[in-house]
Amino acid sequence: MIRPPLPPHANPDAALLTCCEEAEERVLELTERLVNMDSGTDDLPGLERKAHVLADIFRSLGANSVELREAPEPRRGTYNVVAVFKGTGRARVLMLTHYDTVFPAGEAARRPFRREGDMAYGPGVADMQSSIALLIAAVEILHNKLGQRNYDTLTIHCNADEETGSYGSRALIRELGRSHHVSYNMEQSGREGELITISGRGIAKGTLAVTGIASHAGGGPEKGRNAGYELAHQLLQLRDLSRPEIRTGVHWTMGSFGHKLNVIPDHAEAFADIRVTRVDEFDRIRATIEERIKNRLIPDCRVEFDMDISVLPFQNDPVTLSLAEKVVAFTERELGRRLGFRHANGGNDTSHCAQVCPSLDGFGLGCLDNHSPNEALPLATIVPRLYILLRTWQETFAGRMLNLGEQDSPR
Template identity: 35%
Template sequence: MRYNPYMPSLAAVAAMVAAIPAIAAQPDKQILKAATDARSAQIALLKDIVNIDSGSGDAQGSARVMARLVPELKAIGATIETIPAEAPGLGDNVVARLTGKGRGRILIIGHIDTVFPAGTVAERPFRMDEKRAYGPGVSDEKGGVVQALTALKLLHDLKETNYASITFLIETSEETGSPGTRKLIDRLVHEADVELNVEPGDAPDAITVWRKGSATIKLTVHGRAAHAGVAPQDGRNAAAELIHQIGTLDRFPKSGDGLTANLTTLRAGNRVNVIPDLATADINVRVRTADQFAGILAAFEASARQTMIPDTKVDVSTTPSFPPLPNNPATDRLAAQAKAIYADLGLTLGMAGNGGASESALAAAAGTPALDGLGPVGGGFHSVDEYLDLPSLTPRLYLFTKLLIQLGAAPPTK
């Protein structure tokens, strides 16, 4: 080709192309209409299950919630398996399965247990204002469970079956580290191509691409009882020694994106006139990497060997909960896919992380790509101020439904 001085260079062509306004992606109108039309029923179901106390360990409350959800799942053709908890005193878990004609094997995990005791609903039942819904567990995680169920209804109504299987695990002990489902989760994540978790999205509108791991360090101090007035010198005050041991916490951050350690429970004595011979404390530890926990545990163990009050003994024990969900390429790819779907609506999906542990860490540790924080946006978790952001309901339902369709047709490579 002969040189033409009027022909723009390749660089100039590239610049002109970049300057052309991008044609905005359009949402799938059928899915969007279905998600919009489902709003009233979605809120009604959420109200019903929020108004049932179902704190971790409340087996009867969990059964009542399941009794409301299971008929909805059966109505769309799901097979239901009720699986007893793997630890005593916990509610039964439910595994709902849909079988399709496509490739992807999708696992959805949600939990219906809350951190609130029986009687909370009577004090502050479900309510709404123009922008938010409130109530115990409304976001963490009953809003997500209802969203997942509603998305499965949309697939059914739209006659979408281009997936090999969708398995929906509804569990009852996530808030205490899922002691009632560990073996079940391990089996299900190995059977799946991808795991989607309906924990709430972070405000203003983000999904979760990393989470801290969690564990509890328990300090138990053994002392000697004595009459607090007649012969206090004969006692060995377990509570006083425990206060000394808790001072180790001063060496570690209480908040932030890295390791944190916080005192959560404290117990000592049962009589006002007796020197306490037993005292306990729980230290909640959150870590970004698994090796961080060893360092903080070693610090408490070293302190336990150096008691302030003679003849007291300090035991240090641990209860693991969830490993960390680290930043990883598999999650990043799923997050990019979700972000692109959200952009169809003209919305920007943020990427965030937090100190709340979840089952997605177990999926990722097993080598199954996992994406978390896919439920409606919320905040105030584990407090009287817990809320669900109502404007996020339809966009998040659209996102979740379309993500199921895409992953069913083309699952990620494990």
Template identity: 30%
Template sequence: MTELLARAEGRFDELIKDIEALVRLESPSDDLEAVGRSADLVAEIGERYLGSAPERVEVDGRPHLVWRLGDGPRRVIVLAHHDTVWPIGSWGPDPWSFTDGVIRGPGCFDMITGIVQALLGMRLLIEDGVSLDGVTLLVTADEEVGSKTSRSLIESEAAGCRAAFVLEASGPGGALKIERKGTSDYQININGRAAHAGLEPEKGINAGVELAHQLLAINELGDSDLGTTVTPTVLSAGTTTNTVPAKAMIKVDCRVRSAAEQQRVDHDMHALQAVLPGAELIIEGGPNRPPLPASAATALFDRAQQLATDAGLDPLQSMAVGGASDGNFTAGIGVPTLDGLGAVGGGAHADDEHVEADKIPARTALLALLIKDQLVSRGTLDQQ
């Protein structure tokens, strides 16, 4: 056991209390008052670990927290988010549980535990006398709803960094995430014409029938060989049972592995044409997050594997996933990005969300080693 891991284990009880406080507070993305309270608590806990208060950047009522350590050029960005998906009360009157070494509660896995791991990892380096000059910790407030108010902040803070470390929850068994698909979101509004379904349906333009035609067309836009999925998700049409539908709507989720495929699907989506004479399509949306290709992560993962081996930590695994994160944005601007460094557990967004608490110290130590390694290799620390 390395000295760094031993010290992380020595802070275990403190770390658990901070995770508990954040989980109990609850912070669903769509509840701005709850997200505001969560930001207050993250700032308070973070100041205790890092010795400084963050800058609070509010955009459209969403509080993002930025710790810029030191005055030097930015070298490393550590990314996390404090918003979660569960409406308050979803887990009952007491959302927190810690039994038999397993933490349960809304957002514990995605990604409250990752925030506290990041704070402790950075604290351990400070206590070792490591200067974190050039390190930025950014904790955003809208990752679960598309990062629309934080994207520009993420990209500006990451610009010029040598590495981005993302504290999203790990894959199964603790796997780090070295590839994520890019995402696009669309909404197709269909305008037809209403008519009485019994007396004169021929005078109507059935938006529901047009919806059916568009579903079949959209279904052909995916490419399984390239890993591209184009999935109609939310559908609606009509108002009453005896009226030809005048309006219909389709929402579409798209996932791609390459920027070229993202552009191709975007072109094809906006090129859709109505089939029924007189029907009208209004197509909204487009790319949300660019892909995080394996090429953006492989070198960092290999280095993480070496650091873990040298420190006597368990061997690391890696995986590609379809879900996106804020790491897609850092990779999209050319910053090497390693994701999935947060909690080990499972059940993200599900009622069995949980964290394996005994894995927390090793993940904390790994992040600390990665940050220090980037600073050393950039020449901002004396070789030790």
């Protein structure tokens, strides 16, 4: 495979780089195997098959324990795969992955894994089947090629419902996070593998409900109180809640009122997509809305607001930033390339884990056209991102990413 040469000022660990280059085909072999197995979030039989395949792979790698933990409701019938490797050092590192995709059953047969030029294609190839393959190859190199086990615990968690919010795995993710010094997530690293993710927005659903009084539109409209009119009034006075300067977004995206043509509607509702980078923004938005809805167009209508927070923000606090800066520093020094910082628009499993332990995201491979039939993996990202993951582990195990003594207790 043709790879761009390293810049003249690069100073890599030559032995490690060679291991990564030799593992490139192994990553692609594993990726092909995983891509060609359906595992859409709603495809329970496909998810169970892949869970067992992953468990068998981790057992073959010598994991001290491998568990398939059934998810609670509403995801009962799906499984979190948890593989634990024990070593001789101090660091306890948690790796986060997900093996579900957004594609339906049968998609793997319709669009199997294929390589064309410098890209690979297939359902879930970049999000994140190839990144699971990368992680497996990294464990093989660490143990079999480098002979390194200078960690206390290396835990790999693979969940089956990240694409729909991790409702069947978020509690387990937090539980695992509390017993580890740090978590690293294998989510994608940009179009060319050039990014490390230092923050992700929290997500909430806002519901605005209006109750009016129904009446006959032809025989007594004046007896009614039109919930649709009141909803329109409320939406107009709630349209400016976003704060782009701090990446807060509040967008009313769905709504409805009325169910019969000849009836003044007595109920109306609208829903908002709410995304924030700071937890206190949820409080500001709620307080602002609750104050503004007191101003009503139709006094006899009742207006209520509710907010359901599904994901807390993954914030780029000083610990996160320090972790990221260290990855950027050794990558620039050794590979001659400078990683940029990515601020994710949505949340993922890092958002759950970051509430209980230091976390960093974006250790996976490059990704183009995520979640589409054209989703692609840039092959040139395999070797450098494999190198970056292994060097991150080495620096973490040596206590140079964070002070292991200070992180013996959860945040």
